[in-house]
Amino acid sequence: MSTPSAAPSGPPAFPYRLIATDLDGTLLRSDDTVSERTRTALQAATARGAAHIVVTGRAVPWTKQILADLGHHGLAVCAQGSQVYDAGSGRLLTSVTLDRRVAEQALTLLEKEVGTVAVAASRDGLDGEVLAGPGYRVHDGPLPYVPFEDRETIWRKPLNKLYIQHPQLGDDELVKAARAAVGDLVGVVMAGEGIVELLPLGLSKAKGLALAARRLKVRAAETLAFGDMPNDIPMFAWAGRGVAMENGHEELLAVADEVTASNDEDGIARVLERLAA
Numbered sequence: 001m002s003t004p005s006a007a008p009s010g011p012p013a014f015p016y017r018l019i020a021t022d023l024d025g026t027l028l029r030s031d032d033t034v035s036e037r038t039r040t041a042l043q044a045a046t047a048r049g050a051a052h053i054v055v056t057g058r059a060v061p062w063t064k065q066i067l068a069d070l071g072h073h074g075l076a077v078c079a080q081g082s083q084v085y086d087a088g089s090g091r092l093l094t095s096v097t098l099d100r101r102v103a104e105q106a107l108t109l110l111e112k113e114v115g116t117v118a119v120a121a122s123r124d125g126l127d128g129e130v131l132a133g134p135g136y137r138v139h140d141g142p143l144p145y146v147p148f149e150d151r152e153t154i155w156r157k158p159l160n161k162l163y164i165q166h167p168q169l170g171d172d173e174l175v176k177a178a179r180a181a182v183g184d185l186v187g188v189v190m191a192g193e194g195i196v197e198l199l200p201l202g203l204s205k206a207k208g209l210a211l212a213a214r215r216l217k218v219r220a221a222e223t224l225a226f227g228d229m230p231n232d233i234p235m236f237a238w239a240g241r242g243v244a245m246e247n248g249h250e251e252l253l254a255v256a257d258e259v260t261a262s263n264d265e266d267g268i269a270r271v272l273e274r275l276a277a
Helices: 036-047 060-070 100-114 151-156 171-182 205-216 230-238 250-255 267-276
Strands: 018-021 051-055 075-078 083-086 091-095 118-123 130-132 159-165 186-192 195-200 223-227 241-245 258-260
Touching: 018 036, 018 205, 036 051, 036 267, 051 205, 060 075, 060 083, 075 205, 083 205, 091 205, 100 151, 100 159, 100 171, 100 186, 100 195, 118 151, 159 171, 171 186, 171 195, 186 230, 205 223, 205 230, 223 230, 223 267, 230 241, 230 250, 241 250, 241 267, 258 267
Parallel strands: 018 051, 018 223, 051 075, 223 241, 241 258
Antiparallel strands: 075 083, 083 091, 118 130, 118 159, 159 195, 186 195
């Protein structure tokens, strides 16, 4: 007598166990919202076994309200990899700070080469403030900037990164100049228009993502990553597959495994829907 076949247990597992998404210019549309189509596609992928993790240049204070609005209760890699945050418990799991003496030395050496730069600083911690100095062009965000006049203010508390702007040099030119002048002291990345950052040397989104993936017991090859800026390049190099948004920077487009539609055209959803089909 033959044994009846077992009933199907449900849809097959999603092809990747971890989906890592940048926020600005990637998961978030230009109006800082996430489309219903993208929300639905992420929910469908997680229902089939994938974990979703946010990997952003924003520090935790600038990220946690967005995560709450998204209903995201998992892990988030923040501040270019320096912070791993558990959105479910509201806890900061890891934090790498920028050596303030090294950062001060780097600024001094950089300004000897390119002249005065405008500086902002991101303080460490769940509620760390962002300080903005004279001439720094601030960006819209969920938190106000705290202005300062005396640069000594920066060094009084632990930092996770500095932001720099130059009155004449464009972003790409400033990154190139900073790497040439102080690349042996600090990491230099461009995270968006007008956002050039100085980080602890060797730090990257890939380092933070690897730490978070280890907690989830997921391997690099099982990870699908989405991004739009040069600071996402290390993450693409680490992940099994890197997908750049059509609106992304040319440096990232050049190394991506795939280019999808823009952040305003549901680029993430299109890839997830195809993989789920």
